[in-house]
Amino acid sequence: MSAATQQPKAPAGPEGDRRGGSLLRSELLRFTTRRFIQVLLGLAVLGWLGAIGIGLASFDHPTEADYAVAQETFEQAREDDEQWREECAAQAEEAGQAVDDFCGPPMTVEDFLQVQPFDLASNATPGTMGFAAAASVLAFLVGATWIGAEWSNRSIVALLFWVPNRLTVMGAKVVVLALAAAVIGAAAQAAWLLMAWILDSAAGSGRELPDGFWDELLAAQGRAVVLTVLIALLGFGLANLTRNTGAALGVAFVYFAILESALRGFVGLSADRWSLLVNAVALVLPGGTRIYDYSTDFATEPPSYLVTNLHGGLVVGLYVAVVVGIGTWLFARRDLH
């Protein structure tokens, strides 16, 4: 530290050497420089490129030969299907329902095609759900590591020497994460649209899109972005409570792998109404999701209830608010070492 032995420059006064400070700007800079987050986002991009490759390899326009093979298989299966359909039609009549509703539509040659073209109309919603799930998992990891690393190296404590208001510090971190998660969610949905366009251009079915297709799709994608933000905050909240990224991932694993199933076993299907997974799906899926109670007689329509988009959003939001709220309250009150 030889330089320190020389006379240091007179430190500038606080007013003379300072411009307007911004905790939010500082936290945005911290977020973008976090190496693990950069690695996660890089892996996500690689995964997306891989998914496009798989899609391009999976979808194609069927040739005459493909149709011939499918026709042959169809003919072999037709006799069995007609027999089953007759029995099913009798059951449908007993149940007082339409045959196609009860037994499903009749088989066609297209059902036996080994090579299928990409059909945007039928794949749009599953793709949105898939990308929403992937973005949510990514956002959970980002949210957990964003605060978990801060606790691990305790740089959050160092920040309090500069901004002593703990709620302000936590608020800035939450805002930065919410913004980042919204960008991740929107980018994921844009990536899905781009992927769908590539697949449609390369091997599209050419089928006309139904009325209201884009309205429904874009609304679902908007809700997917909301889900991504909520799940990022959930990861943040869990890591903030446990003060450890790994512990947050462990809690999430135990919840999804064990607790939800256990609750369903003990409480019954009404647990689904409050299940995080069911409500997350219901938030994004157009029209929400209907839960059926298959424990009743199969001969009649099983009882069901609808978990709407709003219900799904409120339940997931409530869980997030509780987890983030408790963590923030503890952070504001605890002694920090």
Add this chain to the structure above:
Amino acid sequence: MPAVEMVGVSKTYRRRGGQPFRALDDLHMTVQSGGVHGLLGPNGSGKTTSIRVLLGLVRPDAGAGQMRLLDRPVPAELGGVIADVGALVETPLFSPGLSGRMNLRLLAEAAGVSRARIEECLDLVDLRDRAGDRFKGYSLGMKQRLGIAAALLKAPRLLILDEPSNGLDPAGIKDVRELVRRLGHDGRTTVLVSSHLLGEVQQMCDSVTILARGRQVASGPVAQVLSRAGTGDVRVGVPDPAAAAAVLAAAGYSVSPAPDGQVLVHGSPAPGAITRVLAEHGHYVEELVRVTPDLESAFLAITGAQA
């Protein structure tokens, strides 16, 4: 105006499954503005806890309304005064994957400190050449120096350094000592430095507060604290110590041999009287020094007496 004031501050840590630990016990401490003030005490005496309480990291059980930093009540107005307070508490806390410079920049952005000031502080701690390296690759001493640079970024009016010499080599310790002394005497900055290195405090500080078991046991200018703990003995250098000792003993003084073979006169005697008695008996004084204990002796005497 006191730069730091704590009146009747107490803090007890409740440990899960263990006995509660009283870290601060009705602590009173005043640090006057300007100069370098040492905070001295054995491990567990409450040095770091008192700093944490002042900086709002730890909530005291009592005395929360009786603390002031730069004449403003804390923690109530900590947000208003923190821009003038720089701190390094125990180990420096930085993101390991980021460079030293980027770590400072993240803090500087939050407070609006210019990039030029970052480079200035890196220069002050001689880290500019390595500022682009990742923090996790730094040696303990380099980490400590970066922590000091972070504390200096705000050009604070009050600089709080908790064990700043930790991990530094002898040259680094000397540099920190000189830096702290310079800052403490720049007419603007007050430095509060805690250390377990007694010699360091003695060389670096103008005043000192000694803590034991969470209480203040001595406070004031270093020289005053030392003299308080002193015995008042006078060491007398003469050509014939044995004969001189006999003369002084006959004159009613309490004497004993000094470690260097000379004569130690106990009981705060007047040096002039000793000189006269010896001269009357043909012993001419070559050296006469009032024995001043070093801080280590004083510290042990004071904290031992409190134990």
